[in-house]
Amino acid sequence: MAEPILSIEGVYFRYPNQSEYAVQNVSFQAERGEWLAIVGHNGSGKSTIARLLIGLLRPERGVIRLFGRPLDETTVWDVRRRVGMVFQNPDNQFVGTTVEDDIAFALENNGIPRDEMVERIHEAVRQVHMESFLEHEPHRLSGGQKQRVAIAGILALRPDMIILDEATSMLDPRGREEVLDTVRRLNRQRRITVVSITHDLEEAARADRIVVMNKGEVMAEGTPEHVFRLGGKLERIGLDLPFAVKMGSRLREKGIPLRVGYFTTEELVEELWTLYSKK
Amino acid sequence: MTNNLIIGQYVPGHSLIHRLDPRAKLLIVFAYVLIVFLANNVVTYTVLSLFTFVFAALSRIPLSFIMRGLKPILWVVLFTMLLHLFMTKEGDVVYRLGTFSIYEGGIRQGIFISLRFLLLVLMTTMLTLTTTPIEVTDGVESLLGPLKKMRVPVHELALMMAISLRFIPTLMEETEKIMKAQAARGVDFSGGRFSERVKAIVSLLVPLFISSFKRADELATAMEARGYRGGEGRTKFRQLVWKPLDTSFLVATALLAALLFLLRS
Amino acid sequence: MDIVFEKVEHVYNARSPFARRALYDVNVTIADGTYVAIVGHTGSGKSTLLQHLNGLLQPTSGTVKIGEETITGSKRPKQLKPLRKKVGIVFQFPEHQLFEETVEKDICFGPLNFGVPEEEAKRKAKELVKLVGLNEDVLAKSPFDLSGGQMRRVAIAGVLALEPEMIVLDEPTAGLDPRGRKEIMEMFYRLHHEKQLTTVLVTHSMEDAAQYADEIIVMHEGTVWGQGTPEEIFRDPERLAAIGLSVPETVKLKQELERRFGVTIPSPCLTIEQTADAIKQLFSKVSVHDQ
Known part of the structure; x- marks a missing residue:
């Protein structure tokens, strides 16, 4: 097996003046090019993990390794260049007065020469389909557009990994789709590793693997298919199963002998059709 | 509420004045503020006014727009004029009414001082009308660059200014939202007793402060995540390019100063 | 109390170069005791519409009848205040309006503005914290020491404290996790049933609209695209898809x-x-x- 791009082992963290751990004994890994979802209700410790991953917080115990090296003061700036993070509130991460200024911000921080900056900015806006907005000011953009600018700002640094910290939770359905489509494309086409932190299992269903957090600990880990088998257990920790999973289990309760292990409406229809035509 | 105030309002355009380097415009306006005081007779005031009007005309900003912006300060001008009219006791008496006398010197002083005031405001307004706030910031940062050697945090100050500018519309929107939410809870922002008004303001300011602190905190985190660690080793995307046009405008301003110096009495 | 919109138009910054028409030709009726959902994209005019429900905005032309009161563009703001008590609005992220030192004071703020005696306001606050699913001991706490979800409940209690005849909810669950979302939606549904509270829900969630509303108003590009029962509105998914909405x-x-x-x-x-x-x-x- 190839060495994981990200691995965290036995990590503990608590906020200052708190006796309880926000994150305890958490371990998981991510492969290059993988889409890993970290799910949990608000306060389950999932956002704390995001902050630990790029060194905004430091674990009390345990080791975080990125790109084969432990995360510490000597590597943190390199990690921040290779790992981009999209935060929840689209407004509070937009630094520049215009779209191009904002995309330039991280490039400036990394001392990229100006000529190269211009080139990279153009390349980045094209990838998020915001070419015609270069000179727009943030208050003239929708939430989804601002998040795409944030992604462009990360792409300009040619990253290996993108972390979405509840990046779609403040968006309307259209904005959410825009952002997720963009990230999915980057994940597939450019093999950028994605770690998406969310409480939306519908969104997590698109991931390759899911880590379920509860009370600061990892409760389960595996493919969506594997994780959704937990069913009611996930609902008890405040999560909402994808529609097809919920529908399926309701139908099974009504005596329709459906198989387990699908989470899109299309798959459910196929499953029902197979049963129906057998009759 | 902000519609009548044009000071600080940028009007997009591609005129000569728009295209001037913000550093050039800052230097010209700064020099102008000093030069204005050289004028002290009819000839010098005429030359000064001519220069200013030509400058304003070159900006291609509609006169009506500029005039509308000057309106709010007209009463200040009028007051200055009257003050000088009655207080200056020089030259021949032109008009006498009871104990009041208006002297020739008073009329002249009144006109000169109000003209000076008007020209000053006009010229500084030209700067903000033709330069985006962020360009002004870039210009200031560049002009103050030498102070970095004296450990003045020029880069940090400029970044602070730029971020404030970026967040002005966001905060205005937020203010409106909070006002509406409180109005829905029965707050009357348009009147009421003094104590009610204080309460109304508190119900607006406290939430506004709290959300601004939260924003600042999140913004700082996002900036750190995006690799910001101070001005050291940073390159700049926004670049200022000094053109021959800028030099010629500076020369013109220097000539104006020289001319006024020769013609003043 | 019914609310009736007749040919309502709203233009922001009217008579200026920045004029923008946000609503036009809006004719809708929200009947007393119903649960109405308003759906539509961001920018479809939903939020402009909802601010007409208690006179926060006045139509630039047309009329809005709120019970006995008729609102036109010329009404003076002073006359609008009593409406705010009849129609309570819970704005998006209502926790952003909290400002008092204690939860109790914040919940009492609205009623006191309308001249309710302090004792009565406090008694109501005590009732309401329980109604929104919080413990009575939060009353003495600072609202800023609570979690996000708890703050939202306090803010909602602050609007309910006005004892309005109608409550307007602008995406009341935005940003909450699934459990929080469900609890808040169930709470409003219970209130609607138990107190016959007329409820207007502005939402992006078609599921919520289908599940809770008696009637749905679909807004599109500044005007009413359709109004009917959930069954009627969702009968034709293709038509909805054409304006970018889902079922x-x-x-x-x-x-x-x-x-x-x-x-x-x-x-x-x-x-x-x-x-x-x-x-x-x-x-x-x-x-x-x-x-």
Whole structure:
């Protein structure tokens, strides 16, 4: 097996003046090019993990390794260049007065020469389909557009990994789709590793693997298919199963002998059709 | 509420004045503020006014727009004029009414001082009308660059200014939202007793402060995540390019100063 | 108390170069005691519409009748204040309006503004914290020491404290996790039933609209695109798709099944339960047929 791009082992963290751990004994890994979802209700410790991953917080115990090296003061700036993070509130991460200024911000921080900056900015806006907005000011953009600018700002640094910290939770359905489509494309086409932190299992269903957090600990880990088998257990920790999973289990309760292990409406229809035509 | 105030309002355009380097415009306006005081007779005031009007005309900003912006300060001008009219006791008496006398010197002083005031405001307004706030910031940062050697945090100050500018519309929107939410809870922002008004303001300011602190905190985190660690080793995307046009405008301003110096009495 | 919109138009910054028409030709009625959902994209005019419900905005032309009161563009703001007590609005992220030192004071703020005696306001605050699912001991705490979800409940209690005849909810669950979302939605539904509180819900969630509302108003580009029961509105998914809106997942499933199976499902399939029954029936019919 190839060495994981990200691995965290036995990590503990608590906020200052708190006796309880926000994150305890958490371990998981991510492969290059993988889409890993970290799910949990608000306060389950999932956002704390995001902050630990790029060194905004430091674990009390345990080791975080990125790109084969432990995360510490000597590597943190390199990690921040290779790992981009999209935060929840689209407004509070937009630094520049215009779209191009904002995309330039991280490039400036990394001392990229100006000529190269211009080139990279153009390349980045094209990838998020915001070419015609270069000179727009943030208050003239929708939430989804601002998040795409944030992604462009990360792409300009040619990253290996993108972390979405509840990046779609403040968006309307259209904005959410825009952002997720963009990230999915980057994940597939450019093999950028994605770690998406969310409480939306519908969104997590698109991931390759899911880590379920509860009370600061990892409760389960595996493919969506594997994780959704937990069913009611996930609902008890405040999560909402994808529609097809919920529908399926309701139908099974009504005596329709459906198989387990699908989470899109299309798959459910196929499953029902197979049963129906057998009759 | 902000519609009548044009000071600080940028009007997009591609005129000569728009295209001037913000550093050039800052230097010209700064020099102008000093030069204005050289004028002290009819000839010098005429030359000064001519220069200013030509400058304003070159900006291609509609006169009506500029005039509308000057309106709010007209009463200040009028007051200055009257003050000088009655207080200056020089030259021949032109008009006498009871104990009041208006002297020739008073009329002249009144006109000169109000003209000076008007020209000053006009010229500084030209700067903000033709330069985006962020360009002004870039210009200031560049002009103050030498102070970095004296450990003045020029880069940090400029970044602070730029971020404030970026967040002005966001905060205005937020203010409106909070006002509406409180109005829905029965707050009357348009009147009421003094104590009610204080309460109304508190119900607006406290939430506004709290959300601004939260924003600042999140913004700082996002900036750190995006690799910001101070001005050291940073390159700049926004670049200022000094053109021959800028030099010629500076020369013109220097000539104006020289001319006024020769013609003043 | 009914609310009736007649030919309502709203233009922001009227008579200026920045004028923007946000609403036009809006004719809707919100009947007393109903639960109405307003859906539509960001920028469709939903939020402008809802601010007309208690006179925060006045129409630039047309009239809004709120009970006995008729609002036109010329009404002076002073006369509008009593309406705010009749129609309570819970804005998006209502926790952003909290400002008092204690939860109790914050909940009492609204009632005191309308001249309710302090004792009575405090008594009501005590009732309301329990109603929104909080412990009585939060009353003495600072609202800023609470979690996000708890702050939202306090803010909602602050609006309910006005004892309005109608409550308007602007995406009351935005940013909450699934459990929080469900709890808040159930709470408002209970209130609607128990107190016959007229409820207007502005939402992006077609599922919520289908599940809770008696009637749905669809807004599109500044005017009313359609109004009807959930069954009527979701009957034609293609028409909704044309203006970029979706239907609830259950309706999508029904549609897919009809296409794949070549059958017509008579049930509107607005909830999971209804849909499960409809599918069950579909399967039993087949068995009968086979025999």
